[in-house]
Amino acid sequence: MKKTPPTIAVKELAIGYKSAVIAAHINFDLNAGGLCAIVGVNGIGKSTLLRTLGKVQPKLSGTIKINGKELSSYKTLALASQISVVLTEPIASKNLTVLELIALGRLPYTNWLGTLTQQDKRQIENCLQQLDLKDLQHKKCHELSDGQLQRVLIARAMAQDTPLILLDEPTTHLDLYHKVQILKLLKQLAKTYQKTVLFTTHEIDLAIQLCDKILILDGIENPFGQPCELIESGSFEQLFPADMIIFDALTGSFKVKK
């Protein structure tokens, strides 16, 4: 039997803009069912990395392979059935209803008019149920709370039914309870549907507890591995300047330096 390639495999990737390299030497790969967080200080290039992986902006060098095939060789439409995204930018029209927004996730599979087939409708229904959005389906997006809107955006990405889901800071603006809710949801989706889920976050404590793998962007080696491996190798200690906070390896969390 032929071994299936990882959902995403990144080698010696450099990202940034023509004038300035933001981060280089990024290496990692993820298999189906894996939940992975990208952490790092502000401005280190987390969002740039995610935008590069989603082909929103071009890479500078290195390779990105999605299911064994180079990212740049995908056509826009073909890529839409490989990668779905949840971005930090607000959606253009908050007048869309929850149902309309989630249904837009089926767009890559519909005909020229965008007609939904029975199968599309089943898929949408399933997403509504999975993310507990049945009661909200006819609400407009501007009527939702931040946490609810985030769930709707994740449901839209689920409806797009891609092996890889990229999320840019899905937990910002949420309280602790809803941060955990969203992350547990992502974990559950990754396990139940064998999706590969990759997201950027500042919630390092939560990521250590919930993720299968973590990629630390530190501008030098960019260590990648299971949370416990990274703790043992002391990778988190170098994440922030040591004058304010220190990493407690026993509890896997950061403490304020007294």
Add this chain to the structure above:
Amino acid sequence: MNNRSTSYSIWFIALFVALLLAILLNISSGSVAIPFQATLKALFGGEIGTPSWKYIILEYRLPKAITAMLVGGGLAVSGLLMQTLFRNPLAGPFVLGISSGASLGAALLLMGGSVLSGFAAFELINDVSLAIASSLGSFLVLAVVMLVANRIKDTMALLIIGLMFGSITAAIVSVLAYFSDAEQLQRFIFWSYGSVGSLSWSQVLLLTSIVFIGLLISTLSLKNLNAFLLGENYAKSLGVALKKSRLMIIIATGLLAGGITAFAGPIAFVGLAVPHLTRQLFKTMEHRILLPAVFLYGAILMLLCDTIAQLPNSASVLPINAITSIVGAPVVIWLLIRKRKMIF
């Protein structure tokens, strides 16, 4: 979901009935009082006692009603396209300066001749060249606005830039006016008041073709328009070819707004206001429903505005722009006050 689609069909039936009534009302009223029964007979090929009535109805009022429908519906659709494309609830052909661009094109053609050459000008001016000139004018402004919109994400800044384009074209037009003779000036002034009357059947046919092509391209863009509701990056992640689909929407908008402005003059506010009025009936953002609904609503509104502008049974006619502004401007004010969050 079923409840919703039935309520949509009910509204569509209601709009169709309203459209038929508006057409009959529009055709049966005018400066010459013609009995309603005689109007119906003339329309459906019956014989009526007074031949002049039949001539008025078939050669003047019927083409005028068709023009009003095309103008109202077409401008409303172009407004809908622009609101989605610019992610801006206050976008419309008039506000963004697209109509001003068309005016500039028309002014250069109608009055520029005397400035540039002075002779062959009159030979050049016919319906087709007027349509081309004002369509080019609107494409030009649309392209510039699009460029600016890519750099500036701010809603208000974009509108102010649209206003400035209006001022610039007004300035150029007044310079042209200063140098042109009275007859040319009068021609331009009358054009700029806006009017759906005085089109011959062949002109109506040309306008119909332009609006048809514009609507056809819009129909082909329906799926992409829906994707644009999420924003361009999301649209791209859903497999939409951004450049191509943006270009198609711009061409459709330019054809509709430019072509219509060429024949009917710059008509204020219809393009901006009608999509919002339609969304009061159809509480959806789905373009497959909104596009036909907006066209019907625009057609009805324009027929009614024209009926009022005719001042039935009197000899005088009001400029149609005055009427559409009285209807449209309050909608903009209402939008700014009640929907401060600028949701569209």
